[in-house]
Each structure stands twice: as structure tokens, then as C-alpha cells.
Amino acid sequence: MQIYRIPFKAMASTCEVVIADDDEQAMFAKAQEAIAEVRRIEVKYSRYRPDSIVSRINAQAGGDAIACDEETVALFDYAQALYQASDGLFDITAGILRQAWDFKNQRLPAEDEVQALCQRIGWHKVERADNKLRLPLAGMEIDFGGFGKEYAADRAASVLQVAGVTHGYVNLGGDIRVLGPKPDGQAWIMGIQDPRQPDKIIASIPLTTGALATSGDYEKYMEVAGQRYCHILNPQTGMPVRQWRSISVLAPVAALAGSCTTIGMLKEANALAYLQQTGLRFLAIDQQGRVHTQATA
Incomplete structure (x- = not known):
């Protein structure tokens, strides 16, 4: 069997499907099915x-409920x-905070600007009945950015499994x-980046099945006055988390791994207790560069 790597761009990220197959033409067809599934999810959400x-629901905030498919x-x-599970820290209505935090232009928001947006955040405010969802306040938004990419990875993997990969x-x-x-039969070796040295791998993780996801403070950030x-x-505060440089989690599926890393970052000082409670393997790097792990699930 030959190992093939098919790179592509999706969800503002550099992506790749890796397949071992003895038929290049069949492999390419399978990879294109998986990539099409990623693009379907991107278009839909x-x-x-x-x-x-998502945009149709947001456009109706303060107005009518929108019927949703299964x-x-x-x-x-x-999301609920x-x-x-996060005591309200993982909240898909929090995306509106990007209106205040402009990481591209390195702009710190005014406190009243942040607090005004916080008034329109809160999954508990969202109204759901049967298959319909309504955002009760004008200006509220939902955003699947917290787990959309991981969900797409799982869906693409499911497509490949059905195709016999x-x-x-x-x-x-x-x-x-x-x-x-x-x-x-050997494992794929996945590297975890050093959050402060982009060219350095801080850990190498062998994987034969399951998923790996990382959240951190090093890909999208700004530095102001040190x-x-x-x-x-x-x-709940509208402010960036500060406790951890990065958190990586291994889980059976990518959606679970990704949401646990994000919740860990949001838990700040309580992250290790939360991660240990999940029973999943993890690697967390604090702001002093110390590494904390749970190596066995």
C-alpha cells in the first residue's frame, strides 16, 4: 500500500486527507468525497x-424562530x-465578542463595549421548541466555531470509513x-507545537485510532504593552483567558477532543481538575512553560 497525502484549504485552515491505498485512482475518489463533506459543513454552518x-438564525435575532433540520x-x-458540562463557559452565543476584540488590528476594546456585548450572550436565553430555535434579543448570534471544524473532521472520517478506508x-x-x-500497523506520529517556538515540537504523540485536538494562545492573539x-x-467576563499556553486532548472523536481543550482553556485555574475528571489523556502547558499530563485514560 502507498501512503497518499491530499492537501486542501477549508474553514480558514490548511487541511489534509492522508490515506494508504493500493489503488491511486480509487484513493483519490475517496479523498474527494471526504473533502466534499468538509465543504458541505462549511457552506451549511x-x-x-x-x-x-447560522446566518439565517442570526438575521432573525429578536424576531421569528427558525426551523432546523435534524x-x-x-x-x-x-452545544447545550x-x-x-462547562458551567456556562462553553457558550455558542459568545462569538459576538469578536465585535469588540480586533486581533487583526491589535485593538484593545473599552470595558463598556465588552460589557454591552456580554448582555447579549447566554445560551440559557435561547428559545427552543421541537426543531425550532429563536434568539430572543436583537443582536444575539450563534456560532459553531467552537466545534465546527472538529465535527467536520469526524464527518469526513465517517465518509472514508464507509468507503472502506x-x-x-x-x-x-x-x-x-x-x-x-x-x-x-505502526502508529502515525502527531507533533504538538511549542506554543512559544513555532519551529519546535514539544511532544510527539503516536496514534493508531481516535482523535487529537489542541487549543492555545499562540495562533490568534495580540500583544499590547507586553x-x-x-x-x-x-x-461571562468578555475577557481573554490567560492561564494556559496550550491544552491538547486525545479522545475517541475530534468533536470531544476539541471541546475538552476549549473548556480546559476557559476553566483557567480549574483546568487540570476538569481534564482529570474527563478521564481522557491530555497535555497542558502553563504560562511558565511547565508541562502537565495525564498519559493514561
Whole structure:
């Protein structure tokens, strides 16, 4: 079997489908099916597309409820479970904080600007009945950015599994779902980046199945007056998290791995207790560069 790597761009990330196969033409067809599934999810749920279900719901904030299909309802159920499991820290209505935090132009927001947005945040305010969802306040928004990429990785992996792929993985911007080991049975080696040295790998993780995801303060951030402000924002305060440089989690599926890393970042001082409670393997790097791990699940 030959190992093939098919790179592509999606969800503002550099992505890759890796498949071991003995038929290049069949392999390429399988990879294109998986990539098409990623693009389907991006089109359906991107807040940047006016025709997406997310944009249609947001456009009706303060107005009518919107009917949702079965897949979207399931994602809302998952968002609700994350909200409850995180004591309200993982909140898909918190995306509006980006209106105050401009990481591209390195602009710190005024406190009243942040607090005004916080008034429109709160998953508990969202009204759901049957398959319909309504945002009760004008200006409220939902955003699947907290787990959309990981969900897409899992869906792409499912497409490949149905197509008979048993050796390979899907990598969507560092959110990785592994289908099975290399053809010789060896693990794929996944590197975890040093959050302060982009060219350095701080750990190498062997994976034959399951998923790996990382959240951190090093890919999207700004530094003002010597203080680093990261893009992961606490919905209750409107402020960036500060406790951890990065948190990586291994889980059976990418959606679970990714949501646990984000909740860990949001938990700040309580992150290790939370991560240990999940029973999942993790690697966390604090602001002093110390590494904390739970190596066995």
C-alpha cells in the first residue's frame, strides 16, 4: 500500500486527507468525497455565508424562530451539553465578542463595549421548541466555531470509513481524526507545537485510532504593552483567558477532543481538575512553560 497525502484549504485552515491505498485512482475518489463533506459543513454552518443556517438564525435575532433540520438540531443538543458540562463557559452565543476584540488590528476594546456585548450572550436565553430555535434579543448570534471544524473532521472520517478506508487520517488545521494505523500497523506520529517556538515540537504523540485536538494562545492573539491577549474569550467576563499556553486532548472523536481543550482553556485555574475528571489523556502547558499530563485514560 502507498501512503497518499491530499492537501486542501477549508474553514480558514490548511487541511489534509492522508490515506494508504493500493489503488491511486480509487484513493483519490475517496479523498474527494471526504473533502466534499468538509465543504458541505462549511457552506451549511459558516457565519461568513449569508445563506447558511447560522446566518439565517442570526438575521432573525429578536424576531421569528427558525426551523432546523435534524443535523442542526443535533449540533444544538451538543452545544447545550457543552454549556452544561462547562458551567456556562462553553457558550455558542459568545462569538459576538469578536465585535469588540480586533486581533487583526491589535485593538484593545473599552470595558463598556465588552460589557454591552456580554448582555447579549447566554445560551440559557435561547428559545427552543421541537426543531425550532429563536434568539430572543436583537443582536444575539450563534456560532459553531467552537466545534465546527472538529465535527467536520469526524464527518469526513465517517465518509472514508464507509468507503472502506482503514489506514489514514483527516487533519483540519490541527484537529485530527485517525481512521487506523499505517499499513504496517505502526502508529502515525502527531507533533504538538511549542506554543512559544513555532519551529519546535514539544511532544510527539503516536496514534493508531481516535482523535487529537489542541487549543492555545499562540495562533490568534495580540500583544499590547507586553501583555498577550488570546482569542479564546470568557463569555461571562468578555475577557481573554490567560492561564494556559496550550491544552491538547486525545479522545475517541475530534468533536470531544476539541471541546475538552476549549473548556480546559476557559476553566483557567480549574483546568487540570476538569481534564482529570474527563478521564481522557491530555497535555497542558502553563504560562511558565511547565508541562502537565495525564498519559493514561
